[in-house]
Amino acid sequence: MEYFRPIWSCMSSLFCGCLHCNDDLTNQGYDPSERTHLLSDTVNNSPALRRTNSENISSDCQSVPKKDDQQNALCRLVQNTAINMIDVGAMDSHNLEHQECDVRIKLYSHRLQQQWSNIQSPSKRVKGILKDIPKPDVYLTLSVNPEDINQMTAAIERVHRALANIKIDHKEAIVVPFRIP
């Protein structure tokens, strides 16, 4: 908004300064509405009409455009624009302390982050049977190591042989008679 100010001051000086426009124009009871003409006497002063008038009645002094009126109208336009304009740059937000600015930046970025995470969360949810596994692609690409199978086959064979060698050497009588009197 800062850049707007010099342009504005330039415009004001151009239209009002050199044309001797009074600052109290706004206090003259000028109340614009949708019916109000931007240039008060446009019908008489429009260039097209002026031309026809001057062609038809060249000697008519009434048709001579009044320069002062036009200038006044323009001046009023500029004044009204100035009144209706909202200068954002001059508002409170501009006069924020640097520290306060930082606080607000943090607050806004935090809120943005929250909203962003809310938006992202449904798509981030992992679906599928392997959702509780941190890196499922690692395990999916794994194939059974042939060494493991060989080791297991050899182990089973070894255990079978060992089990076959288990013998029970009975040293006492297997059937023990109960000595019931």
Added chain:
Amino acid sequence: MEQQLEKALNEINSQPDTVGCLITNRQGLCLGAAGKINPKMSGIGMALSEQACKLEPNLNPPTIVLYSGNKRCIIQKDGEITGVIYKESSSN
């Protein structure tokens, strides 16, 4: 009596990457265990192998390999017994 079985299990356990092994019978009772393995695992290992065998009843019992991190558990049924071996690879 069971020295040979214990010796066999210790030999299996001394193989590379192997951290534990056990042998269970058809009832899920532990016949012998060696290394870092809970003998109570025998029932679960046997049940897993029994269930896996039901997938293809006409084929030989399958080898089950469970992966978790750098550890893996190999389960194999053969006849009356089921073997369970725990392995842990240093890499991966």
